Amino acid sequence: MSRRVQQPAMETSPPDLQDEDVLSGAGEGDEVMEEVEEQEGYTSSTPTSSLTWISWFCSLPGHDYFCEVAEDFIEDDFNLTGLNSMVPFWKEAMEMVLDVEPDEDSAKIIPDVSLVEASAELLYGLVHQRYILTRAGLQAMAEKYEAGVFGSCPRVYCMSCNVVPCGRSDLPGVDTVKLYCPNCNDIYIPPSSRFQGVDGAFFGTTFAHLFFQSYRELLPAPFWKPPSSSGSLSPSRSPRSVTGSNSSQGTTPFVNPNPHGGQKRAAGKVYVARIYGFKVNERAKCGPRMQWMRLRPESPEELDYVDWRGRWIDDEDDQYDDDEDGEAEEDRHMEDFDPDPAADDDDDDEEEEEEEEDVRGSRRGLEGVQADAYGRPQPPSGGSRVKVVRQLVSV
Amino acid sequence: MLRHAVEDASTGSDSDYSNSWISWFLSSKGNEYFCEVEEDYILDRFNLTGLNTEVEHYVQALDLITDNLDDEYLEELRGSLDIQARLLYGLIHARWIVTARGLQKMLEKYKKADFGRCPRVLCLSQPLLPVGLTDVPYEKSVKLYCGRCEDLYSPKSSRHGSIDGAYFGTSFPHLLFLVYPSLIPPKSGPSDLGRPPAANSAEEAAARRRVRQREELADGSGEGLGEGISTAAVALRADRYRPRIFGFQVNEIAKLQRWQEAVRDRQVARLEALENPP
Ligand SMILES: [Zn+2]
Numbered sequence A: 001m002s003r004r005v006q007q008p009a010m011e012t013s014p015p016d017l018q019d020e021d022v023l024s025g026a027g028e029g030d031e032v033m034e035e036v037e038e039q040e041g042y043t044s045s046t047p048t049s050s051l052t053w054i055s056w057f058c059s060l061p062g063h064d065y066f067c068e069v070a071e072d073f074i075e076d077d078f079n080l081t082g083l084n085s086m087v088p089f090w091k092e093a094m095e096m097v098l099d100v101e102p103d104e105d106s107a108k109i110i111p112d113v114s115l116v117e118a119s120a121e122l123l124y125g126l127v128h129q130r131y132i133l134t135r136a137g138l139q140a141m142a143e144k145y146e147a148g149v150f151g152s153c154p155r156v157y158c159m160s161c162n163v164v165p166c167g168r169s170d171l172p173g174v175d176t177v178k179l180y181c182p183n184c185n186d187i188y189i190p191p192s193s194r195f196q197g198v199d200g201a202f203f204g205t206t207f208a209h210l211f212f213q214s215y216r217e218l219l220p221a222p223f224w225k226p227p228s229s230s231g232s233l234s235p236s237r238s239p240r241s242v243t244g245s246n247s248s249q250g251t252t253p254f255v256n257p258n259p260h261g262g263q264k265r266a267a268g269k270v271y272v273a274r275i276y277g278f279k280v281n282e283r284a285k286c287g288p289r290m291q292w293m294r295l296r297p298e299s300p301e302e303l304d305y306v307d308w309r310g311r312w313i314d315d316e317d318d319q320y321d322d323d324e325d326g327e328a329e330e331d332r333h334m335e336d337f338d339p340d341p342a343a344d345d346d347d348d349d350e351e352e353e354e355e356e357e358d359v360r361g362s363r364r365g366l367e368g369v370q371a372d373a374y375g376r377p378q379p380p381s382g383g384s385r386v387k388v389v390r391q392l393v394s395v
Numbered sequence B: 001m002l003r004h005a006v007e008d009a010s011t012g013s014d015s016d017y018s019n020s021w022i023s024w025f026l027s028s029k030g031n032e033y034f035c036e037v038e039e040d041y042i043l044d045r046f047n048l049t050g051l052n053t054e055v056e057h058y059v060q061a062l063d064l065i066t067d068n069l070d071d072e073y074l075e076e077l078r079g080s081l082d083i084q085a086r087l088l089y090g091l092i093h094a095r096w097i098v099t100a101r102g103l104q105k106m107l108e109k110y111k112k113a114d115f116g117r118c119p120r121v122l123c124l125s126q127p128l129l130p131v132g133l134t135d136v137p138y139e140k141s142v143k144l145y146c147g148r149c150e151d152l153y154s155p156k157s158s159r160h161g162s163i164d165g166a167y168f169g170t171s172f173p174h175l176l177f178l179v180y181p182s183l184i185p186p187k188s189g190p191s192d193l194g195r196p197p198a199a200n201s202a203e204e205a206a207a208r209r210r211v212r213q214r215e216e217l218a219d220g221s222g223e224g225l226g227e228g229i230s231t232a233a234v235a236l237r238a239d240r241y242r243p244r245i246f247g248f249q250v251n252e253i254a255k256l257q258r259w260q261e262a263v264r265d266r267q268v269a270r271l272e273a274l275e276n277p278p
């Protein structure tokens, strides 16, 4: 942690936080250029009597992701089980966090109040990790989530899906905070350098996922059907609403048959690389190798075509083994490119709409050609394997 | 923010006034993604075919960016002409960076990570390349392509987020890796262009070590992809984030990830079958 405490704890001067730059949080975009400024503005001070230590701590630059832990949560010893061995100056740190006047004696014993500051921060962070797993903590974080405090996914085709903070370890001192995107199930480095001093353990490994299990309406579903465009010629000529994620399907309510699964329509588009308008063929050395990582099946049933070991159940599965696949295969008459008539002239208003043909096309390609390679027949397309998943988690 | 931008713009234009228009343009804040288009390329009219219909005051704009504009015009048209000159330079730039010389210029910038690094944690600070979603100007802003995860990201800075993607075009990064296959980043472990170790957290360094060990176990291939090396199975080495609740995988996400990996395995089998026909 990089807080630089330069003043004794019970200073009475107003906090430096009045500085505009510090409080405004700057523009999310330009941190690289403003790093110096941020560092300079980052002088710590202690709260005046009107501000609790917790409110002050949460208002510091870089602490935007923290929510305010309720004091009665901290006062309940049960919630602190096991923490006192991890935090030096436990008693003094507790007093500081809870704004309790320190004993006359202890003030003499502590050589440097900044040691207590560091302990208070560690204490608060570890309590915070636990608090945000409680109903009240999840609620507090949900409010910040909906307000966009944690920012949005930098991945273009996640369509600015909001992210949540997460740690890669539950132990302090291992790694800084990261951001988890529920749409691409991936983690990202926060865009601003001011979060580079925030310990990931103060958010923990579990919170992000418990959060989306608790608020399933915020969790994108694992399947995605591209908006059905009338024919492949004109994916979209008409103006679309700005909120792209439910533009053409917005009228029909979205339902995930898995009641324990995400109940939000996913942003499912996958980027397709092109050279001069032609898709780069997978046979090329520089051809696509990673589309699978962002791909979703069209229907929830397809998830069950793969068993728990990651193998296709009765290897015959390939519902895409139809005429279109043969066509896709024949298209490959150039070594490095797939001709694609829908290339450049179909740019429409929303990125969301833009690549729908390609994703499905490439997916058919992906799976269809596979079927050719193995020459396996098509399974009955009944989708009878819908299974209600009863467990929240699987081992 | 706005204040900063204004200051930057004014100081930029004043201090570099004596230099050429192109060097002024390249040194202006926010234009870091652009490389220098060589004068020979611009002066060859053949390379500019069709641009006269895209740009207003085409002749004057061209004169401006090649420093041949009469002073009287400069005073008269400066404001509006500046926008057209930028458009013209951008459109020439898009054509230039897919030429052999242009690719080289951009390669130098890529090696310095002038376009930033992938925000995806498991991409280990892989440098990015600019790309457009369309080749038509005034439609989409520039995006950044990561050769490791093969995905697109938005620039962090709003200054870069407002650059027209058509000034880089849809083909550039893919053509770069087509022409220089040895530069295709590995799917795991550090690349030659990764951040120097000092800048990394201990955790990241540990992750790299683990990845490298795994890689060595897998087949002993080192950093980067050599010219002759197959990319058929590289996806198998890609690291993934696995969400967990109290140490347990989340059911629905685990299922989706298994499905995705099964799709990946099919592609690998398909590509390997193509490389080693029975
Ligand atoms: Zn995402």
Ligand SMILES: [Zn+2]
Binding pocket: B118, B119, B120, B123, B126, B146, B147, B148, B149, B150, B151
């Ligand atoms: Zn990446």
